[in-house]
Amino acid sequence: MKLLKLVPDNTNIHFLRWRLPFYVVSVLLILASWGLVLTNGLNLGVDFVGGQMIRVTFVGEQAVPVAKMRSEISALGYGDPIIQGYGGSNEAAIRVKLPEGADEKPDLANTMTAKIVATLKAAHPNIRIDGIDSVSGKVSSELFSKGLMALSFAMLAISVYIWIRFEWQFGVGALFALFHDVSLTLGFFAITHMEFDLNIVAAILTIIGYSLNDTIVVYDRIRENLKKYRKMPLPELLDLSVNETLARTVMTSLTLLIALIPLLIFGPASLFGLAAAITLGIFIGTYSSIYMAAPILIWLGVKSDSFVPTETAADKQDRLAREASMP
Amino acid sequence: MLDFPRWKKIWLWGLVLAVAIVSLPTVVSLAGQQWPASLPDPKVNLGLDLAGGSQILLEADPRQITQQKLESMEETVRTEMRKASPAIRIGDVSTAGDKLSFMVENASDVDRARELLMPMINGTGMTREWTLSVVDETRIVLTPTKEGLDTALDQAMDSAKDVIDRRINAIGTLEPTIIRQDVDRIVVQAPGQQNPEALKELIGKTAKLEFKLVDLDALPADVQAGRAPAGSEILPYAEGGQKIAVRRLGGIKGDNLVNAQQGFEQQTNQPVVNITFDQQGADKFARLTTQNVNKPFAIILDGKVLSAPNINEPIRGGTASISGGFTVESANQLAIALRSGALPVDLKVIEQRTVNPELGKDSIERGLIAMGVGTGLVLLFMLVTYGRFGFYANCALVLNVLMILGIMAVMNATLTLPGLAGFVLTIGAAVDANVLINERIREERRRGRRVMQAVETGYKEASRAIYDANITNVIAATLLFLFGQGPVKGFAVVLVIGVITTMFTAVTITRMWAAGWLRRTRPSDIHI
Numbered sequence: 001m002k003l004l005k006l007v008p009d010n011t012n013i014h015f016l017r018w019r020l021p022f023y024v025v026s027v028l029l030i031l032a033s034w035g036l037v038l039t040n041g042l043n044l045g046v047d048f049v050g051g052q053m054i055r056v057t058f059v060g061e062q063a064v065p066v067a068k069m070r071s072e073i074s075a076l077g078y079g080d081p082i083i084q085g086y087g088g089s090n091e092a093a094i095r096v097k098l099p100e101g102a103d104e105k106p107d108l109a110n111t112m113t114a115k116i117v118a119t120l121k122a123a124h125p126n127i128r129i130d131g132i133d134s135v136s137g138k139v140s141s142e143l144f145s146k147g148l149m150a151l152s153f154a155m156l157a158i159s160v161y162i163w164i165r166f167e168w169q170f171g172v173g174a175l176f177a178l179f180h181d182v183s184l185t186l187g188f189f190a191i192t193h194m195e196f197d198l199n200i201v202a203a204i205l206t207i208i209g210y211s212l213n214d215t216i217v218v219y220d221r222i223r224e225n226l227k228k229y230r231k232m233p234l235p236e237l238l239d240l241s242v243n244e245t246l247a248r249t250v251m252t253s254l255t256l257l258i259a260l261i262p263l264l265i266f267g268p269a270s271l272f273g274l275a276a277a278i279t280l281g282i283f284i285g286t287y288s289s290i291y292m293a294a295p296i297l298i299w300l301g302v303k304s305d306s307f308v309p310t311e312t313a314a315d316k317q318d319r320l321a322r323e324a325s326m327p
Numbered sequence: 328m329l330d331f332p333r334w335k336k337i338w339l340w341g342l343v344l345a346v347a348i349v350s351l352p353t354v355v356s357l358a359g360q361q362w363p364a365s366l367p368d369p370k371v372n373l374g375l376d377l378a379g380g381s382q383i384l385l386e387a388d389p390r391q392i393t394q395q396k397l398e399s400m401e402e403t404v405r406t407e408m409r410k411a412s413p414a415i416r417i418g419d420v421s422t423a424g425d426k427l428s429f430m431v432e433n434a435s436d437v438d439r440a441r442e443l444l445m446p447m448i449n450g451t452g453m454t455r456e457w458t459l460s461v462v463d464e465t466r467i468v469l470t471p472t473k474e475g476l477d478t479a480l481d482q483a484m485d486s487a488k489d490v491i492d493r494r495i496n497a498i499g500t501l502e503p504t505i506i507r508q509d510v511d512r513i514v515v516q517a518p519g520q521q522n523p524e525a526l527k528e529l530i531g532k533t534a535k536l537e538f539k540l541v542d543l544d545a546l547p548a549d550v551q552a553g554r555a556p557a558g559s560e561i562l563p564y565a566e567g568g569q570k571i572a573v574r575r576l577g578g579i580k581g582d583n584l585v586n587a588q589q590g591f592e593q594q595t596n597q598p599v600v601n602i603t604f605d606q607q608g609a610d611k612f613a614r615l616t617t618q619n620v621n622k623p624f625a626i627i628l629d630g631k632v633l634s635a636p637n638i639n640e641p642i643r644g645g646t647a648s649i650s651g652g653f654t655v656e657s658a659n660q661l662a663i664a665l666r667s668g669a670l671p672v673d674l675k676v677i678e679q680r681t682v683n684p685e686l687g688k689d690s691i692e693r694g695l696i697a698m699g700v701g702t703g704l705v706l707l708f709m710l711v712t713y714g715r716f717g718f719y720a721n722c723a724l725v726l727n728v729l730m731i732l733g734i735m736a737v738m739n740a741t742l743t744l745p746g747l748a749g750f751v752l753t754i755g756a757a758v759d760a761n762v763l764i765n766e767r768i769r770e771e772r773r774r775g776r777r778v779m780q781a782v783e784t785g786y787k788e789a790s791r792a793i794y795d796a797n798i799t800n801v802i803a804a805t806l807l808f809l810f811g812q813g814p815v816k817g818f819a820v821v822l823v824i825g826v827i828t829t830m831f832t833a834v835t836i837t838r839m840w841a842a843g844w845l846r847r848t849r850p851s852d853i854h855i
Contacts, residue, residue: 003711003712003713003714003854003855004708004711004712005712006712009769009773010773055686057686109676110524110527110676113524114524128683128685129683130682130683130685130686131680131681131682131683131686132523132679132680132681133679133680133681134678134679134680135678135679136676136677136678138386138677139384139677139678143812146810146811146812147810147811149810150806150807150809150810150811153806153810154802154803154806154807157802157806158799158802158803161795161798161799161802162795162799165795198811198812198813198814198815199745199814199815201807201811201815202745202807202811202815202818202819205803205804205806205807206752206803206804206807206822208799208803209799209800209802209803209804209822210752210756210800212796212799213756213759213796213799213800216792216795216796216799217763217792217796220791220792220795224788244770247766247769248762248763248766251712251759251762251766252759252762252763254708255705255708255709255755255756255758255759255762256752256755256756256759257755258701258704258705258708258755259701259702259704259705259751259752259754259755260701260751260752260755261701262696262697262698262700262701262704262751263694263697263698263701263748263751265697266693266696266697266700267693267694267697267747267748267751268689268690268693268694268744268747270376270690270744271694271744271745271747271748274745274748275748275751278748278752
């Protein structure tokens with residue numbers, strides 16, 4: 001049986017030759033993402049802004065009578081609801097702000113839920129209430145700040161770990177690559193206006209973890225090569241390392257994508273955002289580990305003897321053996 | 328690296344087998360089959376988003392604890408000063424600004440008052456509960472300490488949890504989970520419950536019952552305007568919007584009840600709640616009613632007056648019935664709440680999530696389909712890319728999934744919808760370790776290493792990157808677990824367990840298989 005080889009052996013692509021234009025493009029993309037987040041805003045779900053979300057399915061229908069529902073709910077006097085498609089064509093999510101003073105008197109929110117549900121059930125006999133989320137302003141602002149803290153701590157903690165395991169330049173490179181990944185994912189959510197809820201924070205944290213896997217594989221090889229080829233100029237050495245690990249970078253991302261895409265297609269509606277964010281993040285992460293994390297080492301001035309003091313006796317034996325075995 | 332002594336093999340296989348067996352009940356139940364009841368069944372719990380049900384997050388108001396402490400201290404101070412011999416006269420008692428302050432009318436009594444209060448401010452526990460200071464020589468100021476308040480809040484939350492537990496158990500049909508969260512919160516989860524309103528009605532009610540004398544001297548105009556005469560407070564009626572003035576102190580609290588039952592009043596056949604006091608409560612109630620015959624007293628529930636009947640004769644038997652425009656259902660609910668005891672502090676619903684069980688079932692189904700398709704594709708991909716070594720990786724992957732389920736079952740962890748996504752992700756990531764190893768073996772072979780040496784180097788060199796990469800994943804997932812909430816925590820749990828099992832199955836187990844095969848056949852070339 002002939003085995004599949006998606007990436008040919010001994011590739012020699014000069015990735016680093018284009019590092020400057022790619023950097024310019026990436027930095028522009030980061031800026032554009034933040035610009036979008038600030039101007040267009042994120043479509044924050046009830047997790048983060050508070051309020052109430054009711055998910056409904058019209059059993060046996062083809063479509064959701066959006067306009068009709070909107071006027072029915074508006075007539076109750078709780079303000080205009082936001083009605084979005086959610087999953088199948090006959091499913092929808094209705095978001096309503098909690099009534100004024102609901103933080104002090106939770107009864108007000110209860111009454112509102114009961115009224116909306118009763119109205120919908122009366123007007124649409126085949127409606128099924130799938131779920132109700134009601135989040136007070138206090139909880140939502142807590143969730144928001146906790147999410148933000150989780151993201152920043154994760155990025156910092158991982159960078160510190162890389163710094164300890166490698167060198168400070170690598171830590172900075174990893175941090176920058178992560179910032180790039182997170183920014184672009186946020187930009188994606190700003191431009192598509194997909195709902196941004198707790199699940200998406202989880203997705204971004206996952207991206208942070210997995211995007212770094214590729215970066216680590218490349219860094220690990222760079223470290224190895226730095227010890228092995230002391231005299232090689234850095235750009236050349238980085239190119240060599242990226243090429244040597246290219247098959248790995250591609251294959252590991254591919255296995256993740258293969259597992260995730262069915263989740264995107266067949267998975268439950270409430271996981272769509274999460275799956276979409278991680279899928280996108282895998283592409284961005286793979287790109288960033290080649291074009292963001294590696295070239296920055298040149299500018300930060302990694303030296304070929306960066307790892308010499310850390311070379312142990314065993315490593316040295318290994319290196320000598322390898323050098324001896326090299327033609 | 329490729330050495331596997333017999334004891335190590337037995338140990339590894341034993342572990343794999345044990346964990347796989349533990350995962351069986353979960354696998355069977357996820358597939359929608361019945362697990363035989365006669366067998367033990369450590370099972371992964373399904374989160375509310377998969378099983379359907381309601382979750383309610385309740386929060387206490389810590390200020391209320393302060394207020395209660397101040398009030399009971401005020402009672403204590405008044406009693407102690409009166410009981411002192413000779414009695415110490417005090418005045419201008421105030422509980423404003425979260426402290427209790429009062430004037431000692433005779434400045435020479437200040438030291439004696441301080442002596443009397445000393446045992447009180449130290450409390451019963453290890454912490455000092457109050458600080459006492461004297462201002463302007465005659466004013467004593469008592470401030471509750473932070474430690475004392477924290478302890479009080481902690482105790483209040485503990486007993487609130489017990490009260491909620493008793494109330495829900497009184498209905499008997501639910502299997503709730505009640506957990507304390509942070510310092511001032513309680514989460515109640517009830518699987519399957521479709522109508523959270525009834526649940527909220529039951530647990531949200533404080534059920535603080537009080538009997539207080541009506542202040543007959545208060546001017547009706549003052550009462551309607553909400554101006555309370557000294558020593559009194561204005562309370563609204565539960566129904567009708569009327570107000571009434573009652574004496575603030577000297578009443579009876581409903582925490583001395585031994586029983587409460589819904590019943591009917593004999594003459595009008597209206598639903599009422601019959602209550603029975605314990606001995607202490609009965610004595611107090613007898614004293615109050617004896618001293619105040621022919622005066623009205625208010626029956627107050629959660630700060631609202633249910634009724635204010637006249638005391639026609641002393642009530643000595645320790646039983647009473649409360650009427651107040653109940654329906655049979657609301658009388659029954661109040662009886663349950665009173666039997667279970669009052670919540671020591673008001674609880675507010677600050678978050679509530681409900682999922683229809685039908686949607687949960689649908690989510691599981693779709694999640695499993697996605698997982699099945701994803702797994703199938705990954706298995707195929709690994710097989711066509713790495714041949715025999717891909718096959719090893721695949722077997723390890725199946726073991727991996729079983730191990731995650733088994734560990735979750737033993738830990739009694741909860742599988743949530745995002746947790747399912749975590750599984751899918753783990754499946755994609757688990758084989759990554761094998762990709763790194765196998766690619767390295769390919770590389771070493773290309774460089775001309777012998778088969779044995781190439782495999783050995785492959786595992787050794789790749790392990791370092793695998794290790795680093797997985798640590799970063801654990802960092803991200805741990806932070807998600809610490810800061811995340813609800814279902815998202817379930818995602819983090821699966822990721823963390825998945826990383827640990829992956830290190831075991833994808834690295835150690837496949838190495839054992841590869842080593843065994845190499846040893847048996849000693850191939851001169853491998854297809855990888």
